Amino acid sequence: MRLQDLGEFGLINHLTRHLPSYDDTVVVGVGDDAAVFRAAAGSFMLITCDMLVEGRHFLRDKISPQDLGYKALAVSLSDIAAMGGLPRHAVIAVGWPKYVNLEYTEKLYSGIREAAASYGVNILGGDTVKAPQLVLDVTVVGESGRPPVTRTGARPGDVLAVTGRLGASAAGLALLLAGETGQGLPPEVANRLVGAHVRPFPRVRAGSALAEAGATAMIDISDGLASEVNHICNGSGTGAAVYADRLPVDNDTRWAAEKLQRDWLQWALFGGEDYELLVALPDSAVAAARQALACLEVEFTIIGEVTEQKHGIQIVAGKETVPLTPGGYDHFRGDFGD
Amino acid sequence: MRLQDLGEFGLINHLTRHLPSYDDTVVVGVGDDAAVFRAAAGSFMLITCDMLVEGRHFLRDKISPQDLGYKALAVSLSDIAAMGGLPRHAVIAVGWPKYVNLEYTEKLYSGIREAAASYGVNILGGDTVKAPQLVLDVTVVGESGRPPVTRTGARPGDVLAVTGRLGASAAGLALLLAGETGQGLPPEVANRLVGAHVRPFPRVRAGSALAEAGATAMIDISDGLASEVNHICNGSGTGAAVYADRLPVDNDTRWAAEKLQRDWLQWALFGGEDYELLVALPDSAVAAARQALACLEVEFTIIGEVTEQKHGIQIVAGKETVPLTPGGYDHFRGDFGD
Numbered sequence: 001m002r003l004q005d006l007g008e009f010g011l012i013n014h015l016t017r018h019l020p021s022y023d024d025t026v027v028v029g030v031g032d033d034a035a036v037f038r039a040a041a042g043s044f045m046l047i048t049c050d051m052l053v054e055g056r057h058f059l060r061d062k063i064s065p066q067d068l069g070y071k072a073l074a075v076s077l078s079d080i081a082a083m084g085g086l087p088r089h090a091v092i093a094v095g096w097p098k099y100v101n102l103e104y105t106e107k108l109y110s111g112i113r114e115a116a117a118s119y120g121v122n123i124l125g126g127d128t129v130k131a132p133q134l135v136l137d138v139t140v141v142g143e144s145g146r147p148p149v150t151r152t153g154a155r156p157g158d159v160l161a162v163t164g165r166l167g168a169s170a171a172g173l174a175l176l177l178a179g180e181t182g183q184g185l186p187p188e189v190a191n192r193l194v195g196a197h198v199r200p201f202p203r204v205r206a207g208s209a210l211a212e213a214g215a216t217a218m219i220d221i222s223d224g225l226a227s228e229v230n231h232i233c234n235g236s237g238t239g240a241a242v243y244a245d246r247l248p249v250d251n252d253t254r255w256a257a258e259k260l261q262r263d264w265l266q267w268a269l270f271g272g273e274d275y276e277l278l279v280a281l282p283d284s285a286v287a288a289a290r291q292a293l294a295c296l297e298v299e300f301t302i303i304g305e306v307t308e309q310k311h312g313i314q315i316v317a318g319k320e321t322v323p324l325t326p327g328g329y330d331h332f333r334g335d336f337g338d
Numbered sequence: 339m340r341l342q343d344l345g346e347f348g349l350i351n352h353l354t355r356h357l358p359s360y361d362d363t364v365v366v367g368v369g370d371d372a373a374v375f376r377a378a379a380g381s382f383m384l385i386t387c388d389m390l391v392e393g394r395h396f397l398r399d400k401i402s403p404q405d406l407g408y409k410a411l412a413v414s415l416s417d418i419a420a421m422g423g424l425p426r427h428a429v430i431a432v433g434w435p436k437y438v439n440l441e442y443t444e445k446l447y448s449g450i451r452e453a454a455a456s457y458g459v460n461i462l463g464g465d466t467v468k469a470p471q472l473v474l475d476v477t478v479v480g481e482s483g484r485p486p487v488t489r490t491g492a493r494p495g496d497v498l499a500v501t502g503r504l505g506a507s508a509a510g511l512a513l514l515l516a517g518e519t520g521q522g523l524p525p526e527v528a529n530r531l532v533g534a535h536v537r538p539f540p541r542v543r544a545g546s547a548l549a550e551a552g553a554t555a556m557i558d559i560s561d562g563l564a565s566e567v568n569h570i571c572n573g574s575g576t577g578a579a580v581y582a583d584r585l586p587v588d589n590d591t592r593w594a595a596e597k598l599q600r601d602w603l604q605w606a607l608f609g610g611e612d613y614e615l616l617v618a619l620p621d622s623a624v625a626a627a628r629q630a631l632a633c634l635e636v637e638f639t640i641i642g643e644v645t646e647q648k649h650g651i652q653i654v655a656g657k658e659t660v661p662l663t664p665g666g667y668d669h670f671r672g673d674f675g676d
Binding site for chain 2 (some may be wrong): 133
């Protein structure tokens, strides 16, 4: 069935039929001029949005509609996580091109619903328009009972740590772009790396636990570790030292780098889209942070420390110490996925 | 200067330099993973978003960047107004095409700032990406101390009323699309009609006053009066009778219709983008509503009444009574601006 035959309101009704039921903070959901919800008394409200444009942030033949829907929500959840908040509500605007059919829209929404259900997010509505190519903009509202963890609170002497592993998303993207699935890697390895790219895990519970443990600054790793370290240091007025040999890069990622003749350290530093958290916290908070993340079965790795601004932002690789410039993925400068 | 040379973060810094200062509910504004604000205790929170796509919702050579920025925010403010809420915060995602230069982005943001300042809205952030054509998605969060006015509360016997005048926006669009400015109308008349199209006034204070006065259902007129009457009736399980000779259509609009050989009644019923409010309210609330809107210098016109569902949704034009079908602007079916 063509979207044109269904019409705007027909499509909205169709896509919102199967939304999970709302929790009791939702007063008015999909279908009115605006949605209405109640916030917990005294809480901090968080808001963020991310726009994904076909051909720019994703290639339609390289990601399934389910994964795309899931990821579109996940990347915004990650921003809420990076403030230590819990995502609560989302509105989603979609520009649908003519060449997309009803089945595609349903699959995309099933991915959105899956992410929403996994993270306890109410899909409150959005907008549906025609566009020359697929465009998704997801706005997520979160809540936090404690003051948010910004990028600006790191202090010299804090440790720098990351959740999970780095570079797997970049490895997955490289495998996708290389075309032939696997590049000689065992299928389960290739699938895991591609999965890291198309189905990132926003670190929602981990972000909340790190905030609780006493994080002084936090950011999600969307543009590459190097870029995020620079954001925290520039925001906090500090320097940093990051140790290349401490970066948590798993063997699958190193193996893919070898097969594709690429550099896993480049992926870990500049690859982006890991959606792990980079966090600064005082020594005194490390034990609590480590324990809390162990309970969540999320890895926690100290990769360096925050220094005085005058020492600059450095990466220590073997005997060399060199400036760690952002070099991450910049949407206006870089090409697709680089 | 080309946007490519500035880079994503450079552009964000550039555009957010001149944002008006935040009110004291904003804890973290532009520049972190998410923005943070505090809500008034016990209030209802409202959220809505609207996506505008170049070539679909606007033609770049027919609207100035200032007006486009202003309108992009205004249409979402109108949705908050239609629930009786006050808009408080906005996040804005923009997809910028290569052919847009820095001057254009600045002008567009000056229009956004102007609307934000006029309506007391904090611009809390958003997203900036590259796109093949200009895409804007504005999400607005509002607040209300009282329960929201939905589309579903109209009762038989309620009167139906509208704020302001109808059809001027459609007349303005028709003048723009006809190409030669004015079509023989005095310049001030043509400018006023074009202004109604490119700079709509969201009825924020009026919406709040109507809710306070006891509105049972309310909706903003974005897709044409006929479509909105149908939304309220379908949502409320009622019928309606609308009287064509009561529709507030001003002489400028009638004059433009004559010059362009178009039908002003069609513009008033199906033209869309008036961003006035359609409201249902009991007889007992009419005096209070009328007085409150008079204080705001906003016209208030009773155009019909809510009836039992079995009577259908009808328009009475002279001696004829015919069904009032939506026929409004449907983004998937209609062509641009129709």
